[in-house]
Amino acid sequence: MAGGTIVLTSGAKEHPGKMTLFVFLTCLVASSGGLIFGYDIGISGGVTSMDSFLSRFFPSVYRQQMADSSTNQYCKFDSQLLTLFTSSLYVAALISSFLASTVTRVFGRKWSMFAGGITFLLGSAINGAAVNVLMLILGRVLLGIGIGFANQSVPLYLSEMAPAKLRGMLNIGFQLMITIGIFAANLINYGTASIEGGWGWRVSLGLAAVPAVIITVGSLVLPDTPNSLIERGYDEEAKAMLRKIRRTEDIQAEYGDLVAASAEAKSIDHPWSNILQRRYRPQLCMAILIPSFQQLTGINVIMFYAPVLFKTIGFGSEASLASAVISGIVNVFATFVSIATVDKLGRRKLFLQGGTQMLVSQLLVGTLIALKFGTSGVATDMSTNYASIIVLFICFYVAAFAWSWGPLGWLVPSEIFPLEIRSAGQSITVSVNMLFTFIIAQVFLTALCHLKFGLFYFFAGWVVIMTVFVALFLPETKNVPIEEIVLVWKKHWFWGKFISDDDIHVGNLEVAKHTIEAA
């Protein structure tokens, strides 16, 4: 750590101040960023399963999927252009999140959210009015840029506004907004698919403007965070803001910590080379592996392509969209399980339980599909009951993800980085997540065509790997203050080797040890 020890004298947990209505409302507006992200995840699959949309923009896919069930069902949606419609958004998000991190630091969180909202608004307008594939993809790219900005600034904003002890809960609140966004998209697709005249998809795509307006207008009235004000030299404004959001005059200790933290961050010339030092190896590995694993659960196969997948297994259009609504609602409710248990049961138990449940469900879904479609992909008559059982197991799988890898895939990386590598670590996590989201979105329909039901076994294999990984390598982080996290790594049977005694410079080691032993 450059410049020696940073001692957070009072410990982040002990700063006075409760959750105020003001903070609650600002956080609510800011988390509409999660809504935008979720809406986009959920909307494209439903739209691409609508005949009017397919026949207009992707006529060859439309002809393929209209062919009768004597053709290979696994391949009926296989088109790189069609997947590009979904995946282009994530490449744009990946690239723009680097630019967004500078804007967020130099101009503040709120202007970054504003930039995200405006770009997003433009993207939804272009998509809703699209007359050709180019407009569709251009719209998706603009949405992606918006998401890059929102995903960079909103989580930061939330954790800086929230009192420390509510940080974990608010972090999962962002994930909850993502799931609500996905669900809203599923529901809207279900409603618009039946609009006469075949222009329902325009409504689906155009309605993305609603969360975009909330965040655009909202960001104009949102105050900037104390951290960001200090970072940009507005010390008096920062103090006033702290008094306002904590509703107490007693802000000196927290203010002191923020100033120290900001000075610390500024004193580091090369945060990117910092994170490459040996002692940060555990965090660097987690920053890369956790988001990769989160995507390799295969969740976005369901989130992006559920309606397409349900159509593949033999449902009609309406039943497919209805099934997506069901898995969407399971996703929202199961997230509450995580909110309620994450600080009591701990992260590891949720990961291990969720992983096991996902594994069993994936093996069952793969096998049920194999029994019906075999390797030829030609359906033997599939009864509605049979297809409904598949949907049921998909819901088991979604629920398990929603209380494990969904929220924890974001929460755990956000709480394991010490201050001096936090921004670099967070950027790596976001970018790796977007990269893998892109890859899965782009290759899924082709992979389904080639791997067939084996695709479910493929993801099940990854779930085994990640669950064993968690069991062996991920220490428990529940209730451990971030500034004391280094001791958790030091005590770990494997990661301990990377951390020397000199690397530990926590303010009060005894207290810290005590906290960790009690956790």
Ligand code: BGC
């Ligand atoms: C993941 C998304 C996923 C969503 C599902 C998020 O945590 O990052 O890729 O679609 O959860 O709820």
